[in-house]
Amino acid sequence: MSQLTHLDETGAARMVDVGGKAQTARSATATGRIRMAPGTLAAVRDGSGPKGDVMAAARIAGIMAAKKTGDLIPLCHPLALDSVSVDFAFEEDGIAVTARASLTGRTGVEMEALTAASVALLTIYDMAKAMEKGMVIADIRLTHKTGGKSGDWRAP
Numbered sequence: 001m002s003q004l005t006h007l008d009e010t011g012a013a014r015m016v017d018v019g020g021k022a023q024t025a026r027s028a029t030a031t032g033r034i035r036m037a038p039g040t041l042a043a044v045r046d047g048s049g050p051k052g053d054v055m056a057a058a059r060i061a062g063i064m065a066a067k068k069t070g071d072l073i074p075l076c077h078p079l080a081l082d083s084v085s086v087d088f089a090f091e092e093d094g095i096a097v098t099a100r101a102s103l104t105g106r107t108g109v110e111m112e113a114l115t116a117a118s119v120a121l122l123t124i125y126d127m128a129k130a131m132e133k134g135m136v137i138a139d140i141r142l143t144h145k146t147g148g149k150s151g152d153w154r155a156p
Contacts, residue, residue, distance in 0.1 A: 013074070013075060014075070015075050015077065016075070016077075016107075018077065018106040018107045021106040021107070021149070022106070023104055023105055023106055024104065024105075024147045024148060025102070025103075025104050025146070025147050026102065026103055026104070026105060026107075026108050026109055026145070026146060026147030026148055027100065027101065027102035027103075027109065027144075027145065027146045027147065028100070028101050028102075028108060028109045028110040028112065028113040028114075028142060028144065028145040028146075029098060029099070029100045029113055029142070029143050029144040029145070030098075030099050030110075030113035030114045030116065030117040030140065030141065030142050030143060031096065031097060031098050031099075031117060031139070031140070031141060031143050032096070032097050032117045032118065032121050032137065032138070032139055032140035032141070033091070033094055033095065033096045033097065033121070033137075033138055033139050034094050034095050034097075034121050034124050034125060034135055034136065034137050034138075035093050035094040035135060035136045035138065036093070036094050036095075036128065036132055036135045036136075037132050037134075038093075039131070039132075040128055040131045040132040040135065041090070041093070041094065041095070043128070043131055044095070044124070044127075044128055045090055049127065049128055049130070049131055050130050050131070051127045051128075051130070052127075054123075054124055054127040054128060055088055055124075057123055057127055058086070058088070058097075058120045058121075058123040058124045058127065059086045059088070059120065061119050061120055061122075061123040062084075062086035062097070062099055062116040062117065062119050062120030062123070063084045063085075063086055063116065064119075065115045065116055065118070065119035065120075066081060066084040066099070066101050066112040066113070066115055066116035067081060067084070067112075068115075069111050069112045069115045072115060073111055073115070076111050077107050079103055079105060079107070079109065079112060080103065080105070081101055081102070081103050081109065081112060082102050082103045082104060083100070083101070083102045083103075084099070084100070084101045084102075084112065084116055085099070085100045086098075086099045086116055086117070086120050087099075088120075094135075095124060097117050097120045097121055098117070099113045099114075099116035099117040099120060100113060101113040101116060107148075108145060108147065108148050109145075110142050110145055113142065114140065114141075114142060117140055118137075118140055121137045121140070122137070125137060141155060142155065143155045
């Protein structure tokens with residue numbers, strides 16, 4: 001069990017001690033998508049749905065979620081993020097999200113980027129569910145990370 005960083009020598013959960021690690025520039029990018037019917041997509045795109053500007057609410061929710069990741073995910077460090085961005089692209093059958101988080105610190109921001117993407121997509125669902133309950137959130141994943149001991153990584 002000693003190879004698992006979040007377990008101590010007895011197998012109990014613990015927060016990893018990052019105090020001795022060097023501070024480095026770190027970033028992470030996560031993506032995901034939500035599929036929906038053409039009518040729902042059109043209403044979201046033009047802001048004619050019952051809850052107003054879906055994309056603005058989803059962007060703010062994603063950014064706020066990244067800042068709260070340490071409160072949401074057990075054993076995650078609370079981080080002082082330097083930057084979080086949440087961007088959207090309309091697709092033929094839905095919306096793609098790309099969330100980026102960065103900081104200079106002792107631990108990575110992968111969970112912050114993943115949380116931002118997830119909550120942005122959940123917010124789109126919440127804002128549009130009066131029009132369609134069968135929307136599908138899918139393909140949430142880390143696509144790129146930089147910095148830290150393990151260096152740069154890009155999804156295949």
